[in-house]
Amino acid sequence: MSTASPPLPPHPDGAWPRLEPGSVWLVGAGPGDPGLMTLHALNALSQADAVVHDALVEPEALAFAAEGAELIPAGKRGGRPSPKQADISERLIALARAGRRVVRLKGGDPFLFGRGGEEAEALAAAGVPFRIVPGITAGIGGLAAAGVPATHRDVNQTLVFVTGHDQHGEAPAVDWAALARGGQVLVIYMGMKHLAAIAGALIAGGRSPEEPVLIVREATTKRQAVLETTLAGAEAAVAASGILAPAIICVGPVRRLPV
Numbered sequence: 291m292s293t294a295s296p297p298l299p300p301h302p303d304g305a306w307p308r309l310e311p312g313s314v315w316l317v318g319a320g321p322g323d324p325g326l327m328t329l330h331a332l333n334a335l336s337q338a339d340a341v342v343h344d345a346l347v348e349p350e351a352l353a354f355a356a357e358g359a360e361l362i363p364a365g366k367r368g369g370r371p372s373p374k375q376a377d378i379s380e381r382l383i384a385l386a387r388a389g390r391r392v393v394r395l396k397g398g399d400p401f402l403f404g405r406g407g408e409e410a411e412a413l414a415a416a417g418v419p420f421r422i423v424p425g426i427t428a429g430i431g432g433l434a435a436a437g438v439p440a441t442h443r444d445v446n447q448t449l450v451f452v453t454g455h456d457q458h459g460e461a462p463a464v465d466w467a468a469l470a471r472g473g474q475v476l477v478i479y480m481g482m483k484h485l486a487a488i489a490g491a492l493i494a495g496g497r498s499p500e501e502p503v504l505i506v507r508e509a510t511t512k513r514q515a516v517l518e519t520t521l522a523g524a525e526a527a528v529a530a531s532g533i534l535a536p537a538i539i540c541v542g543p544v545r546r547l548p549v
Contacts, residue, residue, distance in 0.1 A: 298333055306330075307421070309337040314382050314392040314413055316406045318399040318425015319344075321432045323510035324351040330423045331395075335359075338393040340385050342378070346397035346536060348511065355393075375405055375457075379412035386418045399427040403453050403479045427451075429477040432509030432538045436516045437549035445545050446474040454481020454488060454539070461487055470495030475542035482535040486525040492541065493521055504544065507537040518546075 298306055307330070309315055315334045320326035335341065335354045343352060345365020352361055364378045385392045400406025400422060413420045429451050433440050440449055450473035456462045461484045469476060470492045481488055482505075493499050499522035507515040519527035521541065 298329060298336070306333045309334055309391045309393070309421075310419065311389045311391050312386050313419040313421070314386050314394055315421045315423055316394045316396065316400040316409060317423040318404075318427075319347045319351050319395050319397055320426040321398055321428040321435070321510045322346070322348055322508060322514075323435075324348055324354065326426050326431060326510060327351060327354070328423065328425065331425065334393045334423055335395070338391050340390045341393045341395055342382060342385070343395040344397045347395050351395070375408060376412075379409050382409060382413060383416045383418055386413075387416075396425070397428070399425045402427045402429070402451065428506075428509055428538050429479065432506045433477070433504075433540060433544070435510045435514060436504065436506045437547040438504060438540065438544045439547070440475070440477070440544075442545050445543055448472070448474045450476050452476060452478050452481075454478045454484050459483070466491035467495030470497045473542070475540065475544055478539040478541065480535070481539045482528070482537055485528060485539065488539075489521045489524050497521055497541070501541060502543060504540040504546070505533060505537050506540070507533050507535075509538060 317331045317334050319331065332354055336356055338356060338359050340360045340362060341352065341355050342362045342364045345363065355361065364373050382392060382394055394409060396404045396406060398404055410420060430440050450469060452464060452469065453462055466488065478488065499520065501521045503519045503521055503524045505517040515533055517527060517531050517533050
């Protein structure tokens with residue numbers, strides 16, 4: 291159910307961009323809390339008459355859609371029946387060709403493990419005009435919500451984002467040994483299913499079994515939960531806590547602040 295969006299402040303260039311009929315905007319909804327959406331995201335939602343949204347998008351975020359907008363779920367969740375990516379892209383194309391003003395609302399940022407690149411390629415191949423609206427990715431915003439700076443001058447000079455599964459939901463073909471040697475802080479998306487294997491590979495690659503691990507579940511939402519453990523103890527700690535996906539896994543010597 292959608293309600294009228296609040297008015298936007300004046301745009302510095304005089305007017306907010308228009309979402310034209312027959313076009314698609316790929317919009318990042320941020321890590322969870324609707325308050326972390328950008329003004330461009332709110333502008334897009336206020337004009338859309340069709341919103342194709344991920345399962346991770348909070349209902350409160352969808353409430354910013356224009357009154358009467360069609361809300362179309364297209365969530366992909368690991369291990370559960372989900373629409374195929376090709377079908378989602380075809381749906382976006384069909385809606386645009388029908389003259390709709392389409393927002394594809396994606397959790398986090400569309401281009402960081404969000405399949406936004408695949409959807410943009412499909413739209414371009416079909417001749418459908420599109421725009422990218424970046425969002426705050428969970429690997430930054432989710433850690434911040436748990437009191438963890440992704441970078442800190444006294445702690446780390448590198449930060450690596452890595453996916454915890456491939457397009458088929460299996461363990462990705464990642465050189466974990468290289469990451470163990472070269473990445474001070476690793477932020478792993480969608481890695482809960484393969485956490486034990488990932489931890490084992492990092493230890494085999496040279497990381498200490500006592501390397502700190504921080505897991506943030508449903509970051510920035512009211513359901514946020516944080517688990518602090520180690521590489522060697524991660525599997526058992528997760529089982530004991532009952533913490534489930536979706537979650538961000540952070541490996542490395544980060545500094546947690548008392549927020």
